Amino acid sequence: MPPTIDDRIIALVAGAAPAGARRTITRETHLKRDLGLDSIALLALVFRFEQEFGIDLRALGADVDVGRLRTVGDVIDAGAALIGRAGAKQEGAMRVTS
């Protein structure tokens, strides 16, 4: 069964955490307190998210507020919203051209 979007986002978060951070990650896991992710690491996460899902946040006009990301759940929800927005934009573009 292929990984879900949530699984892929969790994998990104786990990859960004320092080696000594806890590895059992749930939606409630706190990014800074539990995983040691500082603001630079969260910024890096945003770029890796773009790379993983092929989304250009600048082209999407998305204003990513890293400061609002407190838990893994926040990251999953923000990521899902951006993916949905990117998909809707792509569908709209295809309707215009078809």
Next chain:
Amino acid sequence: MTIVDAHCHIASLDFIPRSFIEASLANMAVLLSARGVPATPAKLWSMYEPKMQDANCDELVAEMAAAGISRAVLLAADFSYALKDCTLTVEESFERHRDVLRRHPGRFEVFGGVDPRWGADGLALFERSLTEFGFRGFKVYPPCGFSPSARELFPYYELCAQHRVPVLLHVGPTSPALSFETTNPFLVDEAARLFPTVNFILAHGAVNFPAECAMMCRFRPNVYLDISAFQTALAWDPPDAAVRGIVSQGINHKILFGTDWPVFRMQGRQTDFVEAVFRAGGPLAGIGETDRALVAHGNAERLLGSGLPAAWKDDVDAQLQYR
């Protein structure tokens, strides 16, 4: 608890030129790219630019309210001599800052900055800022290429003494677009000695040259520091280390809280930065309530008032000999 943020700027490219920000973002891009992150200066710019659309300080006021910050000091640094992409003249910048004071009565104080190489016109403008615009201090930015003890600044310090307003000066590194050569806090020593009735605030003193800044605060009665940019330490130190260290040295009567808004808007909100400093069990946990209040608002309020104990006033005036 009352909180005064002693170090903010208007979040607009009208006041912080693009070249200043782009150079800082390029530095961040190097850090991220070295770790294999596909970050480019252009991408970082696209993330940061939306944070610089608050020319009237409406967003800042909203964040202050959410964070429990009652007042903030807006610092109008003058980059116009050193950087060539400033969109406003110094006078226009001052007028816009005055407009913000009027738009948000009671929420802000403004420290106007003038590069001393602008000569007599600059000095006249600074005096107008104090007598007509309602500004309450002087912002000095040595990375633009001058020492804080440069003789050209002495007429400004005389005005500060006359009007009993403090000077806030940047110390330490800043945007790579500017020089770091004249940013050591010891360079203010001559000015602080020659102008004993003027209070000098070493900006970012908890993270930039903290030992030197603490030393200046301990031995010069008219030298203070603010802790703004403590957020930079979050990247490589436990978040408490910078602030916990500076409030553990017996100089809490000289320390001012500050956030350097909007510089760290990508890292968090004003509520985050207030919580980082003032939370239970945080870096101020080891100091008493009196000192905590001094850092939160007492020291800033004293400097924004007369800056001197009332009983000192006549004695200090009699001792004012700096020529």
